Structures are given as structure tokens and as C-alpha cells.
Amino acid sequence: MKPEKLPSGAGDVAGEYPEVWSAYAALGKACSQAGPLEARQRRLVKLALAVGNRSEGAVHSHVRRGLEEGISAEELKQVAMLAVPTIGFPAAVAALTWITDITDAN
CATH class of the missing domain: 1.20.1290.10 (AhpD-like)
Structure with missing residues (x-):
């Protein structure tokens, strides 16, 4: 999910800490593809x-x-x-x- 479509709290974190958000999004994708x-x-x-x-x-x-x-x-x-x-x-x-x-x- 793109940061601009996130609820306010998550969007705020994604905007302030883009590296953390990218890592979190990559983890979610990897978990989705793990089975x-x-x-x-x-x-x-x-x-x-x-x-x-x-x-x-x-x-x-x-x-x-x-x-x-x-x-x-x-x-x-x-x-x-x-x-x-x-x-x-x-x-x-x-x-x-x-x-x-x-x-x-x-």
C-alpha cells in the first residue's frame, strides 16, 4: 500500500520514516508469498x-x-x-x- 493511501497514523510513520516503511512493506510482501x-x-x-x-x-x-x-x-x-x-x-x-x-x- 502506498503511503498516501494509509490511515493517518501509519501514513505519518511512513512519511517520517520511509526506510522503515519500505522494510515493513517488503516483509509483508515476502510473508504473503511464503506459501x-x-x-x-x-x-x-x-x-x-x-x-x-x-x-x-x-x-x-x-x-x-x-x-x-x-x-x-x-x-x-x-x-x-x-x-x-x-x-x-x-x-x-x-x-x-x-x-x-x-x-x-x-
Whole structure:
């Protein structure tokens, strides 16, 4: 992702520390290419990791990108439902609200 398309906090870091941002982006690319998962699968896994980490900003980011990549709102919401038995009902409901922040705005 180009620094000008980043959310403000990440964009600020990318602008102030371009070498760090370049290294971070290269690491992300290398990790994405380190196995057989397709782009769609990787996006859903990354969303699930953001949900499990309870990172609202990362959930928003992966939902936005998922929608841009053609993943349906229903598929993205199912990630939160799959989280219920693993991270608990309250945390999964919170994640669902973060997902719907983006899916219901479109």
C-alpha cells in the first residue's frame, strides 16, 4: 500500500520514516508469498488475525481491502461469527461491529 493511501497514523510513520516503511512493506510482501494461499484466503486470514488481536484499526483496514478485492460483506462478517467459540462472544460481537462500520457504510 502506498503511503498516501494509509490511515493517518501509519501514513505519518511512513512519511517520517520511509526506510522503515519500505522494510515493513517488503516483509509483508515476502510473508504473503511464503506459501500457497491465494489472495482471497490471505485477506480472510489477515482479518481473522486482526479480530483475534482485537485491533479495530486492522479490522477496518482488512475489511476495506476485502471489499475492494471482491469479498462480500457476508463473508467478512462470517469471520467474526467464526471467532465466537475461540475468543468469546463479547470480543466477537465487538469485531462484528468493527466489520459493519465499514460494510454498512458502503
